[in-house]
Amino acid sequence: MSEDLLAEITESVIGGEPETVIALTRQALEMGLEPMEIINQGLVPGMDIAGEKFSRGEFFLPHLLIAAKGMQNAMELLEPELVARKQTFKSVGTVVIGTVQGDIHEIGKSLVGTMLSANGFKVHDLGVDVRIENFVSKIEETRADIVGLSALLTTTMIGQREVIEALVEAGLRDRVKVLVGGAPVSQSWAEEIGADGYAEDATGAIQVAQKLMGAKS
């Protein structure tokens, strides 16, 4: 019975029905299923399958993003339950992400953020036009493993360097890996400003983030 329900949760994540994911998650809690069980046997397998389908070209970005939305909504419901049980869902890593100051381009940054959370990262998205000190304080507050800095303009990519300099100044540079991206950003720019990783697109960013986590642990 509970196995059927967990399978249904998985299906609703894959099927892109965030409302159903929530309803079923609530039902599972009412039936007395453990939140960790719901996550590991209901939600996560759904995201995994959606991810596999995307890599095979069977799924497109809207499938993936709506699946992630279902998972995120369910997690919001489950997190207080986990806290009540003094449990934590172990994420792959914690990421602070945002578009640098003066730049209001959102889409690439949000795509990377969602894909990271779909891949088991805990993501704090600071939005666009993010002030340097906001990156620094959020990294400090969340003890982030990775910070993702997005810039779409040649005039704002300098902001990526400025955040790195601020991290050095705040004594945080050794504790956090810096991932940079955006249209004008390149591997050589990443090296020039002393970033730890660069990726051309969202899928690449996930791989680099996973690699950086491997290097961290």
Added chain:
Amino acid sequence: MRPIFKILSDELVNQIIDEALGLLLDPGVRVHNHEALELLAAAGADVDSEMQVARIPEDIVRRALETAPSEFYLYSLEGEPVVHYGGDSVQFDPGSAAITILDRETQQLRAPMTDDFVNFVKLVETIPQLDAQSTAMICSDVSEEIGDLYRLYLALNYMRKPIITGAFGIDTWWTMKELLVATVGGEAELASKPIAVFDVCPSPPLLWSELTCQNLIDCARAEIPAELVSMPLAGATAPVTLAAAVIQHAAECMSGVTICQLSQEGAPIVWGGSPSAFDMREGTTPMAAVGTWMIDCAYTQVGKALNLPTHAYLGMSDAKLVDAQCGLESAGGTLLAALAGVNMVSGAGMMDFESCQSFEKLVIDAEIIGMAKRLLAGIEAREEPIALSLIRKMGHRAEYLAEPHTLKWFRDEFYIPSEIIDRSSLDGWQKKGAKTAWQRAAERVDHLLSSYQPSPISDELRTELRSITMKAAQNVGMGELPPLPDA
């Protein structure tokens, strides 16, 4: 008869305009610029200063659409009106602000330098199919902070054709204006005979950032033409249905026209854009997807219905090499833009979305543009009767090659391409070295560059332009500028 392509029914155009007007009222447009918010509030818009949102009633927008001029001209450096924004005029300029170029030797993408852009400007001067210059690439050998004005400075030293440009900052716009004023000899001269258009880009959905909004206001006050580049990414930053993306585009452009006209009634403004049908697999913004072309054609039709000059980024390719994809995409977009009657089509030479410029692609695109312009000229009777007397005279003889009628008309009737387009026999092609289109294009670039005629500007003006640019460079801590390549 001039062939024209309409993608929307009149009913749909009206509905798009109505729904766009509805969007400006609710949810309104985000305006991150204090001055613009004040202008809008003074005109009667409902402004939430804290949220920086303006809800603009229809009558304010309608009035702005009325006072915006339906046409204007851009002038060459010699003072001739050479570009007509308005009606169904169709003109072409290269795609702008590339952050890479396709290296002519290695065919690898790399950062552009001063010499690259100067050669590019010279090449554009020599290509008859191109009607205007653009600040086509960002030179990596100067500080990013003066990247916008430095391009204009370089171009002004080598060009005669007018230029499509844009500022990356609020302050740099003023330096760019100073360069233009110096070139034409005064502010009044620049307003009455503009040699440049500034692109100003709202951010989807429905946002005017402080910078672009200020550029828009400053252009309007100086009566320098501004070109609205609204870029809904259908399925990402705008709704996925093409008609809905066109509505969002219309709302963004209408808000731009309104801010422009409130700043200075009668200031020239262009209904333009760079939309994209978002790629659902790669998360990229294709400039050559058929969906992208359709949004462009549709918003152009909406702009025409509002009696405004139009612009579009078309004729580009998403390919990373000058290959078959590059050719087919560039041809499709260019032909559609021409048929849709877009006044200024920006995109020639551009590939890798809107990121890379290529000299070789530019000269290939010039051939596509040549074909498109011929297509637009349509089929004419030429003589009366058209054929009856001629064919009766010739009877059944196949000897038209030697007829005066052929000699008289063949140049008007046919578009005659350069050697880039291979029409040799197989044997002839092999004898000429069995060259690829890339090789033929590379040779054409060399040939054209060697025919460049230096610009007519005086040494005094060159010195003045350099001192204006030098001052801006020093303000950002650059001690010197790269040397100016030979004219």
